[in-house]
Amino acid sequence: MSPGSGDAPYDVIAIGAGPFNLGLAALADGLDLRVAVLDSRPEFTWHRGLMFDDAMLQVSFLADLVSLVEPAHRLSFLSYLRDNDRLYQFYVREKFHPTRREYEAYLRWCAGQLDSLHFGREVTEVEWDGSVFVVTVGGERMSARHLVLGVGTEPxxxxxxxxxxxxxxxxxxxxxxxxxxxxxxxxxxxxxxxxxxxxxxxxxxxxxxxxxxxxxxxxxxxxxDYSKLVLEMTTPSYVDYFHSLDETVRDRLVKEQWRHYxxxxxxxxxxxxxxxxxxxxxxxxxxxxxxxxxxxxxxxxxxxxxxxxxxxxxxxxxxxxxxxxxxxxYRNRPLTFLQASVDSLVERDAAGRWAIKRDHSVEGALAGRLFVANADLHSHGVAAPDLGIGAVRNATILNAVAGREVFRLPKSTAFTSFGLPA
Incomplete structure (x- = not known):
């Protein structure tokens, strides 16, 4: 299915179909929201140039697209194993970490079941017309109330x-x-x-x-640094704490915490x-x-x-x-398609980076929300590139778009207390 220029505005258009926006499409599937995820590539692939046969994912299988928010979701990693008759083999293997090759196979399995994904669709312009985002794709113009940028990184x-x-x-x-x-x-x-x-x-x-x-x-x-209490710094509890800190403190911590990722x-x-x-x-x-x-x-x-x-x-x-x-x-890909009508309305921090709210939307004068996926290391800390935060980030975004708690977010995610005592 191809999104057409005559359609009514989407609730969300997500640009880029990496694991994070793929997870957004997975959680949005079945909701009363119109979502389109656009990617210029002909199909979904993931780190093919480093897909060694024995390379392991550095996080648990629970860091799939949905499980840390909706563990019974039909697009969980365990559902993938059951669908491919590999559940008992994975059980007997007794390892929480899949190979990267199997994780990519899982992501491709998910992509094949989501009608909201549109490959071979390169975005050339994004404008704000005062009420909606207008996205130009291959000569067509689409509109959306909200936008999610997940264009990823480049070498x-x-x-x-x-x-x-x-x-x-x-x-x-x-x-x-x-x-x-x-x-x-x-x-x-x-x-x-x-x-x-x-x-x-x-x-x-x-x-x-x-x-x-x-x-x-x-x-x-x-x-x-994969020790258990250090891993608590990739949880929503630490993200809450990190986001509350002053910009200079956050920048210092990111430099100090490089071994975490x-x-x-x-x-x-x-x-x-x-x-x-x-x-x-x-x-x-x-x-x-x-x-x-x-x-x-x-x-x-x-x-x-x-x-x-x-x-x-x-x-x-x-x-x-x-x-x-x-x-x-890697570095964040430049957003060459973003026009001045959008860029001029967003707020920046002292270092010139986008100022990003806790719900992953950008501060500014836009009536619609502009969200980012994995471009918020400076504002949300070392969890930003971690696959384990993807489902919670996407649930947070979809709750904000829907204007209600569609997904119940975890309240207590760490034994460690990071801030001052109450």
Missing amino acids: AVPAALADLPADRLLHSADYLYRRDELLRAGRVTVVGSGQSGAECALDLLRADGPAVSWLTRTASFAPL KGISSETLDQIHDLLYQRELGSAPVELQCGVAVESSAVGADGVELTLRHTDTGRTFQHSCDVVVAATG
Whole structure:
């Protein structure tokens, strides 16, 4: 079904069909709300360039699209398992964390059952006409009372690496697409020590092909902080507390809390160490270097020449390789389709970012609400990119759109108290 220009205004148009807006469509299914989710891609896919066979999701299966709000929902992960006759196999497996490959299969299963999703529909303009949002899609104009922006992120390459030619540089998001090329290279350097960088380094070590260097500017190859009481900082209770803080305090906390969402799983670190220990004499050389930052890069007579700065001493040195894998994270995609009639009516914080309310809508003079999904790290804290907050965020948005409590939101989600005593 394709949304047409002659239709009455939608209650919600959501732009982008990643897991968060897919979850919005799932929870909205069956409600008395007109919802359309638009995505420029031909079909739903998720992190295909890093879909290693044994890569695990870093959250429980309960962090599906619906369960933490509606555990009996027909589009829960357990419903997917039952529908595919895998429920007992999952039970006997006795692991809460699915593989990423199975989680993508679950998301695609959900997408195939939702009529509100429209793929191959690129949004080129969004305007505010004084009463509704007007969304231009492939020459058609659609309107909505409220808008949800979930356009996601795009690979980020730091300026120090950005000028390398394409045959010498790839982002980790494209790793599997260019894996054969990497295995033919003599020397591969992975820059960045999050989970993506670790998985790329692990795969190269397993292949025992090129010489591998793994570099990070952090003081160590740090594990993800996955302890139970720290995980309470990804709950709605902590989001309530974080959102209430002053902007300067929030910014400080986000910088301090990077290990809550940018570290490496302990299992992956163990696998890497085991491989390093088991390597035979004569294997391709391996170098792990922490506390170094890439200052510049160029192609020279010996391949790629990186200028690195050792952060503890301040001294620089040279590093040579043939190809660089930039496991350097992601940034929010620019909202090039957003016209001045919208952008001029939103409020910004002291750093120029959108000021976002607790219900994930943007402060401003718009009569309709403009919501964001996973673009609120600065206002809602480390839970923002976590799949486990998706269902609650979407339930909050749909309650706001409906003007009533369609979904009962959890009231007590942590044993820890984060603020001052009452």
